[in-house]
Amino acid sequence: MFLKVHKCGSSTVxxxxxxxxxxxxxxPLHPKHNSFFxxxxxxxxxxxxxxxxxxxxxxxxxxxxxIFNHMFFYSKVIETMMPNDTFYxxxxxEPFSQFKSAFSYYHIAEIFNMKNFTxxxxxxxxxxxxxxxxxxxxxxxxxxxxxxMYEYGFPDDRTDLRNNDRFIAEYIGFLEQKFDFVIVxxxxxxxxxxxxxxxxWDMDDIxxxxxxKREYEYKNVNDEITMKKHGMWSKADYQxxxxxxxxxxxxVLLQGSDFYREVSLFRRAIAALSKCKLEHFKDCKKxxxxxxxxxxxxx
Numbered sequence: 256m257f258l259k260v261h262k263c264g265s266s267t268v269x270x271x272x273x274x275x276x277x278x279x280x281x282x283p284l285h286p287k288h289n290s291f292f293x294x295x296x297x298x299x300x301x302x303x304x305x306x307x308x309x310x311x312x313x314x315x316x317x318x319x320x321x322i323f324n325h326m327f328f329y330s331k332v333i334e335t336m337m338p339n340d341t342f343y344x345x346x347x348x349e350p351f352s353q354f355k356s357a358f359s360y361y362h363i364a365e366i367f368n369m370k371n372f373t374x375x376x377x378x379x380x381x382x383x384x385x386x387x388x389x390x391x392x393x394x395x396x397x398x399x400x401x402x403x404m405y406e407y408g409f410p411d412d413r414t415d416l417r418n419n420d421r422f423i424a425e426y427i428g429f430l431e432q433k434f435d436f437v438i439v440x441x442x443x444x445x446x447x448x449x450x451x452x453x454x455x456w457d458m459d460d461i462x463x464x465x466x467x468k469r470e471y472e473y474k475n476v477n478d479e480i481t482m483k484k485h486g487m488w489s490k491a492d493y494q495x496x497x498x499x500x501x502x503x504x505x506x507v508l509l510q511g512s513d514f515y516r517e518v519s520l521f522r523r524a525i526a527a528l529s530k531c532k533l534e535h536f537k538d539c540k541k542x543x544x545x546x547x548x549x550x551x552x553x554x
Contacts, residue, residue: 281320292326
């Protein structure tokens with residue numbers, strides 16, 4: 256089970272999982288409508304709510320192997336539809352980067368009539384509640400505040416819990432118990448190599464080309480005061496990210512020299528793959544896989 260989190264590089268991971276689904280002949284559980292497990296007609300017309308059984312094309316008489324479409328996580332529903340030994344994978348991204356990407360992708364400057372400002376992100380964070388109301392939580396604009404945690408099922412709509420440090424810590428503790436592995440976008444290659452080992456996959460299973468990577472106007476905004484304000488605005492996202500980033504970093508530090516060698520080989524393969532033309536991508540991937548798979552010390 257992969258929690259595909261918006262603006263966190265999750266489309267690239269989904270492509271990897273789709274390839275694995277075909278290779279290993281897995282049975283996927285898909286949404287009943289469109290490609291989202293919640294009401295959606297466009298990226299600016301959606302209702303952000305937790306997944307229900309009725310959102311899925313689910314048959315209780317069938318055992319499903321994998322699920323990877325966009326959803327808002329609700330563990331009881333997933334446990335109802337997926338086997339007890341399901342391996343749970345999440346993904347996180349540095350929160351300010353994720354916020355900037357969402358701000359651009361969902362055309363927030365246009366929605367809040369901020370296009371004439373020199374820097375709409377800085378202006379927004381000067382006084383978010385000049386533009387924001389909590390009614391936005393269940394719409395696409397809701398990705399601006401605790402956008403990741405809300406997809407992990409966190410109640411950002413609860414004013415009594417949203418900034419409660421104890422509750423946030425307890426909820427992250429719940430996610431720690433629920434998710435077997437969380438990918439960190441800033442350590443993407445290390446994450447994939449570790450995931451490959453945990454799933455006993457082949458090297459070619461994790462080779463990728465970056466999907467949906469965009470250049471946008473606000474990408475290089477790194478104003479220290481704005482970032483500090485965003486840290487208070489999306490407190491739960493920062494605690495989520497810091498927890499799983501620290502966990503992954505510590506896990507990597509415990510790996511042997513073979514791990515670092517594997518990551519280096521993997522990056523060289525990805526760099527070579529990125530130079531391939533789209534029409535030759537599969538052939539390039541197959542060739543690279545055969546060249547380095549024998550060097551990998553784990554299978």
